[in-house]
Amino acid sequence: MTSVRPRGFFSGRTVADLGRDMSAGVLSAADLVDHALDSIASLDRPLNAFVTVDAEGARLAARQADAERVAGVYRGPLHGIPVAVKDIIETAGMATQMGSAHFAGHIPDRDATCVRRLREAGAIIVGKTTTQEFAYGPTGDRSHNGPSRNPHDTARMTGGSSGGSAAAVAAGMVPLAVGTDTGGSVRIPAALCGVVGFKPAYGAVPLDGVFPLASSLDHVGVLAGTAEDCGVAYRVLAGLAPAPVAADASSLRVGWLVTDSPALTDPALTDPAVASLVKAAFPDSEEIALPGVAELYRVYSAIQGSEAYAVHADRVAQSPQLFDPVVLDRLHHAGEIPGWHYVRAVEARASFRRQAAALLDRYDVLALPAVAVLAPPVGDLDIDIDGSRVPVRDALLTLTSPWNLAGLPALSVPAGTIGGLPVGAQLVCAAGREEMLLAYADRLRAAMSG
């Protein structure tokens, strides 16, 4: 199976490769920015990964990065590396429009902490990537600037809500992109677009300057070609030391989660081809039943919906016409969730956290598919899985959202393709074992592509 996706300059080049080339004087930061801008110019028309490209600002920052390097100032592994940032994250002086007509033309006067940390680490922000409106939805096809499209088949969704970030990395327009993940919004588009997407533990990366979707579930995450590159960006975003702590990923206890009902309506609604492809990557894993996934999804939905409506209630009352109709419809439903459902959901979340912690006492890594299905066609609201009609939103979210409830580090790594469309393997670990997870993910990726 060969991929048909466009290959920009950064396809197959890691952050470490680029850093070596810059250290060797083979490439400059200015060259990298030019390559990024050229790749965007030639590849982004059908993909719509970018909503804003800051050519001038990126070129200026690249010249500064190069001048610093000449002067002997080295800011670390992101020095001079072009990065794209999801358009729900504030960038000083650069439009930040939340994928929404409500924020059309909005230019923040300060950087989100995560953006400030990127800049301080020498990264060059080349532009802002398409986000589902207010990050509210896992499809990536509901945005004021139009749907982002999957580089593997532009008739299909990127997934979302960090769809532009995934498409930008998958098409090689940038080596690295920042996203956010409230129920899977980094891991879902990473899986559907065939890149690595990593959501650190809840709270690991500060959320200030990130437009809230559901504050108890929101995470900042990263997308790249490799888990190693995700690790480089993660350490910067989380304010950690740049060198990874050595992690032994050679003989891990891996638990394969057998979920009973990923898509709410049927006990077997992970696409069997997807499940079987991902499972093949874990020949030595033990099977563990994870019952109640449909119930976990209801728990997730009650928390996410109530918190999201608390953010948007005034906007819904005052300017409903500025919302995308699908997003508005979902908000209306979210506003009707009773408070006592929210209270019970918070209790159920606490119980699931204990259950997940107990599993992670027995296993180093939990493995399952990232997404139950292949990328659906842009605009579709329902999908056929194994003979049943299922809402696309539910099919995309059920396997990722439990790990937002749990607040655990989770990652999607490419596990192969079916009919040219990527499939992601999802890995989950205990907080504090991120380096082990990242190392294991790269070992897995190497094994699968080897």
Add this chain to the structure above:
Amino acid sequence: MTSVRPRGFFSGRTVADLGRDMSAGVLSAADLVDHALDSIASLDRPLNAFVTVDAEGARLAARQADAERVAGVYRGPLHGIPVAVKDIIETAGMATQMGSAHFAGHIPDRDATCVRRLREAGAIIVGKTTTQEFAYGPTGDRSHNGPSRNPHDTARMTGGSSGGSAAAVAAGMVPLAVGTDTGGSVRIPAALCGVVGFKPAYGAVPLDGVFPLASSLDHVGVLAGTAEDCGVAYRVLAGLAPAPVAADASSLRVGWLVTDSPALTDPALTDPAVASLVKAAFPDSEEIALPGVAELYRVYSAIQGSEAYAVHADRVAQSPQLFDPVVLDRLHHAGEIPGWHYVRAVEARASFRRQAAALLDRYDVLALPAVAVLAPPVGDLDIDIDGSRVPVRDALLTLTSPWNLAGLPALSVPAGTIGGLPVGAQLVCAAGREEMLLAYADRLRAAMSG
């Protein structure tokens, strides 16, 4: 103004007095239990403070306490002291009916932790006190075993929900009683019945075995004739060392809170006579505006209602006829609170906590009336304050419930009477300064009665 209330054996006798008499051999624990049972037999008919009296169990426990004392075993200041426990708190082998037909005849097989701690400290549980059904309401007149009645005027409410505990102490039937306080359920009946009621900081006393009303607001508290006695019981319930840490309460900075809207509908709806009587106890206080009390009450109601309905939803669906109609009506309204209101209320609570913490950086003690009105007639749903009709529930709760939101130690101490009906001064402090608060409250009580 003289009180007309009945005076049982324990009227005017403190726990320390009783302990001295037992040490001197003047009284035994068995004598105290007999006095308690006699006082209950002669005084409780109109008051309905007790729903269950365990004469046999109390006599047995008293004989054991006396035998221990003879054998040189001394369990501390509660050794041999009769105590009453609100009927929402589980007592092994003793009926615990939650004031509700749903739990008629219910006998738990284990003690709540707070009850176990009382027993381990040598206290004698003489019986269970009348609670508002499921502690859901501040009036004390909605219980499956009938309303508790105010010892100062049996046509009037005790307040609630720990109404029986307040009446039992106020009438001298026991020296000490345990209650619970979710929005004022210890302090309100303490104020209306003329005793001291103390709610420690949130989490200070374990809640296991206490039937939940609203889990993020529930507190176990104590009622007694003096703050010193509340302190003795508090230290036992909280698992602290029995001897109080010495606290200097001689030159404190006291802030008098001027609330704008205690009863939701009008900026001036604390009964002016109540406000002026309580204020007179704090001649050296500085006035501090506390705006937004009406909004705080809405915040409280959204949290309390959502959490309460989460507890009772299945019971409402399956056996609505077993609820008191007023309680059921309130539950129906609670079930309709939207989740996003709850989310916003939790955010507002966090903001109020910061505001209260800032005040308690500037003042050692915050003072205000405990309750905005005098005890209303049993059964009334509305009350006239200064020319306006106000729901009784709101009038009773508005000044106490903010301190459940804040989770701060708070206490009501008698501040005098108006027309023979008691008025309570409420004192609030930072967590960790409970001993200072209790010492100050007794200094105040002595000054007011002297």
